[in-house]
Amino acid sequence: MPLRVWFAAIHALEMDPGLNVNALAQRLGITDTRAKRVRDRLVAATGDAERRELERIANTVRDWDQQWHSQGRARPAHGVTDTDLTRLKILEATVQVIVARGYSEVRVSDVALQAGVSTATVHYHFETKYELLFAALSNAMRGWFEGGSFDEDGSAITNLGAALRHAIVASPDRVDQIVWMDFSRLALRDARWAARLEELCLQWDSQLRGIIQGGVDDGVFRCIGTVDDAVMRIQGLIDGLAERVMLAYSDSPAPRVYRLVAESTAIELGIDSGELLEAIHNTPLQDFPSSLTFTTPKRNEP
Numbered sequence: 001m002p003l004r005v006w007f008a009a010i011h012a013l014e015m016d017p018g019l020n021v022n023a024l025a026q027r028l029g030i031t032d033t034r035a036k037r038v039r040d041r042l043v044a045a046t047g048d049a050e051r052r053e054l055e056r057i058a059n060t061v062r063d064w065d066q067q068w069h070s071q072g073r074a075r076p077a078h079g080v081t082d083t084d085l086t087r088l089k090i091l092e093a094t095v096q097v098i099v100a101r102g103y104s105e106v107r108v109s110d111v112a113l114q115a116g117v118s119t120a121t122v123h124y125h126f127e128t129k130y131e132l133l134f135a136a137l138s139n140a141m142r143g144w145f146e147g148g149s150f151d152e153d154g155s156a157i158t159n160l161g162a163a164l165r166h167a168i169v170a171s172p173d174r175v176d177q178i179v180w181m182d183f184s185r186l187a188l189r190d191a192r193w194a195a196r197l198e199e200l201c202l203q204w205d206s207q208l209r210g211i212i213q214g215g216v217d218d219g220v221f222r223c224i225g226t227v228d229d230a231v232m233r234i235q236g237l238i239d240g241l242a243e244r245v246m247l248a249y250s251d252s253p254a255p256r257v258y259r260l261v262a263e264s265t266a267i268e269l270g271i272d273s274g275e276l277l278e279a280i281h282n283t284p285l286q287d288f289p290s291s292l293t294f295t296t297p298k299r300n301e302p
Contacts, residue, residue, distance in 0.1 A: 089115045094136035140179045156215030161279025222270035
């Protein structure tokens, strides 16, 4: 069964878990027998690790859907194409190399080896190393931004708790944060990267601002000063604590970090810190892979 069919099936069932075999077959353009086999296999994926992987793939497919829609393009009949899959493999391989070696040691040949493709294939998808690295950074940060998006039906405190839960670094091996910090150091010396990181940072700020403004409009939050000032102070606190956690300081365990962020944010917004801390703890954490296997390249001896 082509991988693109599996990806399209994951997307279809994620959008409509009750989709019957016949409807799934019609949507995928395959026989009922094959559709039943695919559906049974996906429904049976009840293990935590396997379910998280399927959800990650479904999120990726959704991202591509949004890109196709924004570009005025029709969704391919079978969902994700083999070209899209190759591009995703390259991006994930790039992140693995960055985490293992750091930005300065990333070589296109190593990315190609990790992805199991040729260097020509990498250059086909990404003309320059700069383009490749930024795409990898954006891909690594996707889960962070998804966690910061809010539910229009949720309460202001619930939405804020969810956003903070995903933004607070609770582990020194969170891949998205390792990549972010590595590129932040690069941005100190490269104006192009400073502009790119600011673009991503403003995206997160915008999401947090939307949540806080909604709470202010509903009469739940009472900011000290303006909403923009509140966003900057909260984000500054998170950034500072993130570095302590990433460097594994002994005085910065996750429970203490969550409590400090909840207390400071509660003062900032005039709400009860206990209620906010409860909302933070009650939010399921987006799956951020922390164990990545890097294939060490074999080099020819001189």
